[in-house]
Amino acid sequence: MTTVTPRIRSLTETDFDAFHDATSSAFLFPATDAARQRERDLFDLRRFHGAFDGDEMIGGAGILSKNMTLPGTGMRPVAAVTAVGTTPDNRRRGVLTGLMRAQLDQLHNDAAEPIATLWCSEAGIYGRFGYGLATTRFFTTVPRGATFMSTVDCGSDRVRELPREAALVAFKEVYNRVAPRRIGWLSRTDASWEQWYLDDEQQRGRYSPMRFAVHPNAYAAYRVRSNWTISGPRHELVAHEIVSADPVSHAAIWRYLLDIDLIGEMKYDNLAMDDPLPHMLVDYRAADRRIGDALWIRLVDVDRALTERRYSAPAALVVELTDAFCPWNAGRWRLTVDADGVAQVRRTESSPDLAMDVADLGALFLGGTSxxxxxxxxxxxEVEPGSLVRLAMAFATEHQPSCAELF
Structure with missing residues (x-):
């Protein structure tokens, strides 16, 4: 394909329909009215870019203004990158590179959020733009009725199924209690709740409308696919989201889902890497799990980004960093962490202790990558012996990061 130099610009209100059509085409899905309306509610003109060949929009990318729970500091501003796509007949022509350049330059020049994050459609795409794989997840399948260990306490509170509107009120209350304590979790506006819980026919596919299970300290949303066999029903339950505030409610909501009649097995594609579920089961193998990538992190301005979190051990390290896409980050940085886990980051000419690319530093940032x-x-x-262990200890976190939603 011939490389083009697309014209990249911020969008106006009149660009919305073209943006929605272009990015829907990029993901090979039709543009539905329900998705169009919910995306319009998230559409921040200052933070969305379009790529144009003449007057035709051939790609787009946006940023959602979010807060993410970081190690030791709670929720901090991040740029949540979303709706990145190039129309199928314009791929491999430099469009995506132009969009990424516009986004990162804007974040840097505006001294906006020092951290960008995204989920990617294909894992090989974003490393060249400095994104590192920061969290992973389990795609999990569990048979109905899987037995818990006798030590598991499900408590006495009842799980009830509620209609959508009443359930979402309860969901928001639980989520707002849990999210500030879970590394990698994001703040949600009413518009982002609506987007995450979009339930039109395109979202459902072959599955039922969403159902909503509510516990006083937990919740789950799920769909069901019908499967009637000669020996009886073996429907498939697919969880959309499972959130719990404590071990008892976690056990209770899982017990409820695993005991629903007519189900053959349940699936959940976003189980946290350190979720206790497998250890709750009598048969550890009953939770069949496959690892997949989740959040990718890009440190836009390294010096500002590294001071946004707290660290688990004191450290004094000089890191030699490469960053081909954002050269303002390249060079040697001295990371100094005090006894309280507070970091200072300064330029230095001292000899390096370690060397890495900015994508690898992004992978380390939340504590989910070793x-x-x-x-x-x-x-x-490792240039200076012993520095790798010091780096690992500083970036370690109490629990594995995860992200409850795709965006």
Missing amino acids: AVALAGAGRVK
Whole structure:
């Protein structure tokens, strides 16, 4: 394909329909009225860009203004990148690169959020723009009726199924209590709740409308696909979201889902890496799990980004950083962490202790990727012996990061 130089600009209100049509085409789905209306509610003209070939919009990308729970500091502003796409007949022509350049330059020049994050459609795309894989998730299948260990306490509170509107009121109350304590979780506006819980026919596919299970300290939303076999019903339950505030409510909501009649098995594609579910089961293998990528993190301005979180151990390290896409980050940085986990980051000419690319630093940022594993893969280079362990200890977190929603 011939590389083009697309004209990239911020969008206006009159661009919305063209943007929605272009990005829907990029993902090979029709543009529905329900999705169009909910996306319009999220459409922030200052933060969405379009790529144009002449007057035709051939791609787009947007940023949602979010807060994310970071290690030790709670919810902090991040740029949640969304709706990135190029129309099928314009791929591999430089469009995506132009959109990423416009986004990151704007964030840097405006001294806006120092951290960008996204979910990606294909895992090989965003590393070249400095994004690193920061969290992973389990795609999980569990048979109906899977037995819990006798030590598991499900409490005495009842789980009830409620209509959508009443359920979402309860969901929001629980989520707002839980999200500030879970690394990687995002703030949600009313518009983002509506987008995440969009339930039109395109979203359902072959599954039922969404159902809503509510516990005083937990909730679950799920769909069901019919499967009547000669030996009886073995419907498939697919959880959309499962949130719990404590171990008892976590056990209770899972017990409810696993005991629903007529179900053969349940699936959940966003189980946190350290979720206790497998350890709750008598048969550990009953939770059949596959690992997939989840959040990718891009440190837009390294010096500002690294001070946004707290660290688990004191450290004094010089990191030599490469960043081909955002060269203002390249060079040597001194990371100094005090006994309270507070960091200072300064430019330095001192000899490096470690060397890595900005994408690898993004992968480390939430504590979900091992510095030792990256070193073993040849992506982090230890220059000064012992510095890798110090780096790993500083970035370690109490629990694994995750993200409750795709955006």
